[in-house]
Amino acid sequence: MSSRSAILDSLRQNVPPAAPLPAPIDGIRFTDPIKQFEETLTIAGGTLVRATAQQDLASELAKLNLYASAAKVASLVPGIPSRNVDLNAIEDPHDLEGIDVAIIPGKFGVAENAAVWIPGETLTPHRAIFVIVQHLILVVPAGQIVDNLHQAYERIQWSPNSFGIFISGPSKTADIEQSLVIGAHGARSCTVILL
Amino acid sequence: MTGHAEKSAAFAANEDRAHWHDQSLWFVRSKRDRQASGIPEWEALREAASAIKTHTLSRLADYLEEFERNAIANGIQVHWARDAAEHNAIVHQILASHGVTHLVKSKSMLTEECHLNPYLEARGIEVTDTDLGERIVQLRKEPPSHIVMPAIHLKREEIGELFHIELGTEKGASDPKYLTEAARGHLRGKFMGAQAGLTGVNFAVAETGGIVVCTNEGNADMGASLPRLHIACMGIEKLIPRAAHLSVFLRLLARSGTGQPITGYTSHFNGPVRGGEMHVVIVDNGRSRILGQEAFRRSLGCIRCGACMNTCPVYRRSGGYSYGYTVPGPIGSILAPQRDPQKYASLPFASSLCGSCTDVCPVKIDLHHQLLAFRKVLVDLKAVPLQKRLCMAVMGFVLSRPSLYRMGGGLMRAIVPRLPRSLVYGPWNPWGIQREIPLMPPQSFRDLIRKEPS
Numbered sequence: 341m342s343s344r345s346a347i348l349d350s351l352r353q354n355v356p357p358a359a360p361l362p363a364p365i366d367g368i369r370f371t372d373p374i375k376q377f378e379e380t381l382t383i384a385g386g387t388l389v390r391a392t393a394q395q396d397l398a399s400e401l402a403k404l405n406l407y408a409s410a411a412k413v414a415s416l417v418p419g420i421p422s423r424n425v426d427l428n429a430i431e432d433p434h435d436l437e438g439i440d441v442a443i444i445p446g447k448f449g450v451a452e453n454a455a456v457w458i459p460g461e462t463l464t465p466h467r468a469i470f471v472i473v474q475h476l477i478l479v480v481p482a483g484q485i486v487d488n489l490h491q492a493y494e495r496i497q498w499s500p501n502s503f504g505i506f507i508s509g510p511s512k513t514a515d516i517e518q519s520l521v522i523g524a525h526g527a528r529s530c531t532v533i534l535l
Numbered sequence: 536m537t538g539h540a541e542k543s544a545a546f547a548a549n550e551d552r553a554h555w556h557d558q559s560l561w562f563v564r565s566k567r568d569r570q571a572s573g574i575p576e577w578e579a580l581r582e583a584a585s586a587i588k589t590h591t592l593s594r595l596a597d598y599l600e601e602f603e604r605n606a607i608a609n610g611i612q613v614h615w616a617r618d619a620a621e622h623n624a625i626v627h628q629i630l631a632s633h634g635v636t637h638l639v640k641s642k643s644m645l646t647e648e649c650h651l652n653p654y655l656e657a658r659g660i661e662v663t664d665t666d667l668g669e670r671i672v673q674l675r676k677e678p679p680s681h682i683v684m685p686a687i688h689l690k691r692e693e694i695g696e697l698f699h700i701e702l703g704t705e706k707g708a709s710d711p712k713y714l715t716e717a718a719r720g721h722l723r724g725k726f727m728g729a730q731a732g733l734t735g736v737n738f739a740v741a742e743t744g745g746i747v748v749c750t751n752e753g754n755a756d757m758g759a760s761l762p763r764l765h766i767a768c769m770g771i772e773k774l775i776p777r778a779a780h781l782s783v784f785l786r787l788l789a790r791s792g793t794g795q796p797i798t799g800y801t802s803h804f805n806g807p808v809r810g811g812e813m814h815v816v817i818v819d820n821g822r823s824r825i826l827g828q829e830a831f832r833r834s835l836g837c838i839r840c841g842a843c844m845n846t847c848p849v850y851r852r853s854g855g856y857s858y859g860y861t862v863p864g865p866i867g868s869i870l871a872p873q874r875d876p877q878k879y880a881s882l883p884f885a886s887s888l889c890g891s892c893t894d895v896c897p898v899k900i901d902l903h904h905q906l907l908a909f910r911k912v913l914v915d916l917k918a919v920p921l922q923k924r925l926c927m928a929v930m931g932f933v934l935s936r937p938s939l940y941r942m943g944g945g946l947m948r949a950i951v952p953r954l955p956r957s958l959v960y961g962p963w964n965p966w967g968i969q970r971e972i973p974l975m976p977p978q979s980f981r982d983l984i985r986k987e988p989s
Contacts, residue, residue: 342615343615343616343617343621344615346617347599347615347617347771347817347819347823348596348599348600350819350823350824351595351596351599351771351823351826352596353827354823354824354826354827355593355594355595355596355826356589356592356593356826356829356832357593358593358594359586359589359590359592359593360586360590361586361587361590361776362582362583362586362587362590363583364779365576365579365580365583365782365783366576367576367782367786368574368575368576380796384795384796384799433760433761433808434727434761437723437727450797452574452786452796453786453796453797454796454797455797455801465809466760466809467760467808467809468756468757468760468761468808470756471753471756471757471760471800472757472761488782488786489781489782489785489786489797490779490782490783492782493778493779493781493782494779496778498742498743498745498778498805499805500605500608500609500610500744500805500806501608501609501610501805501806501807502609502745502803502805502806503802503803503804503805503806503808504802504803504805505756505800505801505802505803506785506797506800506801507799507800508796508797508798508799508800508801509799510799511751511752511753511799511800512751512752512799513667513668513715513751513752514684514751514793515666515667515668515671515684515685515686515715516667516671516686516689516691516694516711516714516715517559517689517690517691517711518559518562518563518684518687519691519711521711521712521715523715523716523719524667524715524718524719524751524752524753524754525665525719525722525723525726525752525753525754525757526752526753526756526757526799526800527753
């Protein structure tokens with residue numbers, strides 16, 4: 341007998357009594373979801389930038405020192421050019437090493453945990469881009485901040501053979517004496533621009 | 536054989552360190568409390584999580600088949616392993632067929648349970664654990680002492696000394712920021728050189744045929760998205776029916792474990808990286824047998840958040856190594872004796888049954904009830920020392936006979952105060968090793984009540 345059948349048979353022999361699925365949860369709501377998002381992002385080690393009325397991403401980026409001073413910038417946001425990087429010319433994702441900043445569009449943000457949803461297709465051609473770069477700039481439409489994770493999952497469309505990620509702040513660790521250090525393996529900083 | 540009590544005694548002998556360990560974990564427990572109290576629907580979330588797990592376990596075979604179907608449609612190759620040996624052989628076969636000489640791993644308690652690292656190393660594959668805490672204990676040739684914070688038992692000076700020897704950091708340097716930066720550089724080199732990445736699985740979703748991995752460091756993403764080969768290893772109990780259920784578990788997981796609203800990276804892998812391969816290894820290793828035991832099957836709902844360890848007064852004061860099993864603390868004390876009741880017989884007794892673990896468990900596992908129930912199983916198996924079994928038999932005999940109990944009480948009150956100390960305290964009285972027996976009262980409570988005017 342294959343291991344597959346052995347496991348499935350054993351599970352069916354040991355099956356517990358039927359139990360129903362629970363009703364969906366009505367999650368927490370905030371009077372000012374953007375303010376909540378900002379506070380939570382700050383605690384997670386990230387920074388929120390609220391774009392000015394002109395909604396001009398290029399000028400918001402220019403104000404960011406880490407963007408202005410970066411040697412290599414990979415942009416996945418239409419209309420914002422990359423700098424000294426041609427993502428489509430890179431075959432092997434290991435060659436992404438050395439990129440200073442990635443600018444990535446987020447689909448929406450979640451107020452309760454400062455997570456930004458990035459569908460995998462956004463990251464084409466290399467899904468490793470969000471974790472290998474030194475600094476991360478996420479661009480999220482200001483009208484797309486939901487209160488809680490239940491609302492977030494209602495919005496996600498799943499397609500076969502796909503990837504998707506919630507990013508909440510920069511890479512971090514507290515594995516040495518519970519003391520928080522930003523910049524473990526992934527991005528050393530995470531700036532979210534609300535546009 | 537040394538049990539939990541003997542190993543704890545060694546840990547507790549260093550009083551300052553034991554106190555420091557206790558405080559470190561209590562700090563995490565307090566962060567968990569702040570997060571939980573900030574969510575008005577917290578209890579409803581726990582109820583929902585528990586119900587989803589109970590439902591899933593009642594149809595686990597069906598959901599596993601649905602998961603497999605959808606995973607294959609995603610281009611994922613699915614493998615089934617009955618036990619640890621088969622799991623290790625499958626992983627090795629995948630790596631060998633791709634000529635992998637260097638594997639990077641993110642946290643996976645399942646591969647710890649299966650002792651995968653030594654198996655692969657014996658076959659010439661270099662294995663690097665990439666979670667910072669796991670890398671620290673790997674360099675020290677130790678297992679993790681906690682499932683979420685693997686190096687919680689170590690002080691920064693010890694890690695500084697280790698990194699000085701292993702990574703060439705400055706002698707005496709112990710600043711966590713400096714040490715983390717050194718590890719980042721060291722491990723980035725490992726990521727660049729690895730031909731395959733192995734991750735654990737926090738949740739597998741039947742509906743999508745994909746898996747979800749949570750990390751704060753981003754190490755799972757480096758390992759799963761840089762090399763062309765990604766292997767994910769999961770116990771059969773990691774399954775949930777639908778993607779929408781992720782919201783319930785992800786809201787609970789990091790809040791319960793580390794006191795964060797969510798981990799930094801929550802990655803949904805529904806297929807291989809472009810031009811690459813993804814394999815999922817589904818492992819039973821005794822889990823389906825636990826499913827058949829009514830008193831213990833709820834332990835399969837565990838999402839490995841570590842909250843029961845952080846809150847446990849015994850874990851905090853005895854350290855992860857005192858349990859001698861991959862998963863320590865209250866949940867480990869139920870899982871370990873399932874695997875080997877004789878070897879781990881002391882673990883269900885490593886609890887005051889205070890119930891704090893049950894109170895914080897995000898999926899409402901009745902941990903302290905199971906610990907108590909397991910004691911009975913162990914006594915029936917005669918896995919408990921004879922002295923303890925005899926005491927219990929005598930206690931049971933006396934307590935079920937009120938007149939004998941009254942007579943015994945009277946005798947004790949009369950005799951014990953007259954006995955020399957050397958007769959009362961000794962190896963035959965383990966209760967008295969660190970405690971004084973209370974003074975015998977001149978009369979029993981019953982006598983007192985009788986004399987009270989009604």
